[in-house]
Amino acid sequence: MRSKELYRLMVNGEMREFASYPSRTLLEVLREDLGLPGTKHGCELGECGTCTVLVDGQPALSCLLLPADLEGQNITTIEGMTPGAELHPLQASFADLGAAQCGYCTPGILLVAMALLDENPHPTRHQIEEALGGNICRCTGYLKIFEAIEQVADAK
Secondary structure, eight states: OOOOEEEEEEETTEEEEEEEOTTOOHHHIIIIISOOTTSOOOOSSSSSOTTEEEETTEEEEGGGOOGGGOTTSEEEOGGGSSSTTOOOHHHHHHHHHTOOSSOSSHHHHHHHHHHHHHHOSSOOHHHHHHHGGGOOOSSSOSHHHHHHHHHHHHHO
């Protein structure tokens, strides 16, 4: 078995140094080495969006990324969506409108929505649908999710 290697990653605005096996994905490292369980295991094939994080502000599938390829980049997980105990406006809107049911897909969807609104503060419904195209939710019909994102966009 290969030995662990030392990595330094900027995660949620904090430089994190840890030892891990080179074959471990960012998803595994976030959850198991760095104690950030908000990023969820899904298909682990890059098809469901459940493990989405932001890398330099852009959505990325953590199940397909290796930490060695991410040094020098900023990684944001759901835990880093907002500082402290305050809710991000998207989180509050999802809660207010009941956009999350079981919540398993919600971290990935929230991060994709945040990236979308950062890039385009007033997206159309079609643009929201396109942005969320890689995120599968098995509980909702997506309508409340779209409405929650639109509510935040309308408030900007």
